[in-house]
């Protein structure tokens with residue numbers, strides 16, 4: 001069993017990855033998130049954490065651009081993306097990583113931005129949902145979400161878009177079971193699962209996008 | 210000849226209305242471009258964190274604000290409660306700390322908590338335990354009413370069924386928590402971005418308590434991440450956000466944290482009932498007797514007495530209710546207030562009397578439709594639903610299904626009703642000389658697709674594609690619109706826009722008639738053209754050019770009794786489940802909804818509302834509940850890992866059938882958001898009872914409750 005003894009207050013300045021291992025067991029049937037699995041696998045492979053107190057210079061590579069920020073080591077990636085870089089497509093559901101609305105890709109793998117400290121991502125490539133559109137053209141997953149009306153309030157939608165993109169990157173011909181399993185770490189309160197499933201399946205059936 | 214009368218077109222004349230459309234703000238939502246209140250990030254924004262009461266009931270005996278103000282980065286502190294104040298439920302707000310960075314606000318919260326001391330007081334949170342609640346004076350008699358002679362009816366009946374039914378409290382659990390971003394633009398003026406279902410109504414709620422002129426509160430909500438009835442007010446934390454911003458001289462963003470969202474952001478009251486129902490040999494229900502209770506929090510209310518039993522009005526009844534005052538967070542309107550709970554504790558009893566009579570539940574529901582307000586519609590909807598789920602072929606009596614490897618399946622149904630009358634609202638519609646069309650209203654899109662609905666309405670009116678209409682919502686500076694609650698929005702915006710649109714169209718017709726020497730009453734607008742008796746006269750753009758250099762605009766109002774909108778819908782739902790009798794796990798196989806809502810503006814979005822409602826229904830039927838700890842008085846699963854909502858693989862196959870014969874279309878627009886979430890609990894409970902042959906009395910039907918029921922109710 002993963003160690004769940006750590007406190008779960010926000011931003012208390014320790015490695016947040018361990019939460020994921022605990023959360024998978026507690027959610028509903030299909031909720032053992034792909035993200036969580038990837039996270040667990042990534043454990044130990046990251047950069048060594050040399051933690052000093054006070055703000056330090058941190059260089060993050062987000063959507064192909066470098067940003068140098070003054071951050072405390074305990075600053076959470078989600079907060080930095082949203083508050084410092086104004087990349088608000090990844091949403092703050094404040095759920096300690098159980099909803100997937102904060103899904104981003106780090107080095108091509110889906111990761112929950114609230115599960116990482118910003119300094120852990122130095123030297124890695126971070127992609128947010130904003131990278132899937134350039135103002136004119138949008139990713140086919142986004143077009144599919146709109147086509148199948150896979151949204152209501154839309155708050156969970158960018159996270160689902162990123163998670164769907166990740167499923168299809170991993171297996172462009174993903175089966176219904178794979179889609180359900182890998183999107184199982186995301187929650188929609190409005191109940192848009194029907195449209196999301198249709199969208200993902202349609203793209204997978206034609207061999208990906 | 211086209212008469213100038215406010216009306217919708219005939220159903221078969223529509224090019225836009227009733228068809229499938231892409232949500233016009235879909236790309237913004239999916240790309241993350243849509244800015245929610247929690248995304249507002251103006252320069253210098255501070256971040257607020259909250260301190261709440263960690264007890265079911267306590268008094269604050271020590272608190273030190275000065276220590277918090279010394280913490281690095283902390284810019285302002287707001288106290289909701291001070292020493293000596295009583296906290297009456299877990300999660301009640303005590304303080305908010307605003308700091309440069311979220312983690313510094315956390316430091317402030319820690320410092321405040323370090324010195325915060327309570328005297329813990331007696332609490333009561335067991336909402337199911339009527340006896341204990343009454344024994345300590347927490348029960349409130351909410352009345353008894355009777356009709357006919359239920360005792361005589363029971364004596365004369367062929368079968369009498371007595372049962373216990375219940376449904377637990379659930380939380381709104383909006384994905385975007387409640388909160389706002391406040392920024393003062395002058396000493397006496399503030400810009401508020403509030404996550405609200407009530408754009409036009411909440412500015413004043415800030416102005417009064419802040420001592421401002423209402424005109425000096427600019428309130429915006431372009432997108433809202435879920436509300437479900439819980440976001441109509443400025444709320445004390447909204448005011449605190451504005452006060453913190455004032456104190457710090459900086460913008461502040463204050464969103465509830467997840468636990469606090471679940472604890473105080475709103476909940477749907479519980480209901481538990483003892484019911485005795487009786488029927489004659491044909492399945493006609495002849496009498497109803499019930500007592501129910503539950504809690505809405507400290508005020509001690511429960512689900513409405515005079516709607517019991519739900520939808521059906523039997524000849525003989527006796528019903529009573531008791532409200533329990535508990536140390537639980539206060540209720541807020543939750544999608545179709547009262548209805549889902551009433552349905553869950555009464556239509557389950559109807560299913561049980563069918564079982565007692567040895568009859569198919571479908572037949573007993575059908576038999577008693579005369580006791581409902583819209584029996585003929587329900588009957589037709591039931592026929593449609595039965596075909597879709599193949600009821601006749603799959604039906605078996607309760608507990609008589611074939612077990613395969615410990616798994617047995619079952620069918621259940623229930624039905625519901627809702628009003629859905631258009632709310633009061635206005636709008637301004639503007640046509641520019643270049644032909645572009647704009648609509649303005651202080652409405653909001655809570656997921657309904659309000660922008661698309663307005664765009665479709667005006668597009669149909671002017672003969673344009675819906676993408677040609679620019680819709681402006683989400684500001685209290687726009688014409689006043691109603692709050693989005695009670696399924697009132699689609700009627701509330703489509704009516705005024707249609708009225709204003711027609712007024713403008715007729716002006717344009719007059720100009721075209723004069724210019725092209727045709728009769729104004731021969732004109733129609735379609736395919737981006739103006740036609741006279743079906744023949745094109747000019748393009749829409751050319752026609753708009755006739756208005757001169759300035760735009761023309763009209764105000765639309767509603768609701769009116771001109772037939773554009775109506776109220777009162779029916780709907781039936783049928784569920785097919787599989788129950789694993791060894792693990793107690795219930796799986797959804799298929800879930801059918803047949804639903805009317807009068808005239809449908811956008812078919813796709815209407816269906817989306819129903820799909821979403823079914824999933825919310827599956828949630829509260831199977832997994833979702835607030836769990837209060839009797840010992841500490843705390844809401845112990847106030848997080849998204851343990852407050853269990855279904856995931857994408859948990860919902861089975863959903864089938865949505867919009868019931869829209871011409872007789873429904875001609876009624877006009879009726880709201881749809883609430884009704885399809887109502888019958889889910891009862892339909893799924895009935896399906897589980899049909900599968901396993903015993904009632905799982907209380908929702909949600911967790912594996913433990915299913916196993917307890919299979920073990921003869923042992924707990």
Ligand code: FES
Pocket residue numbers: 151152153154155156157187188189190191192384434435656
């Ligand atoms: S669309 Fe509202 S939470 Fe998913």
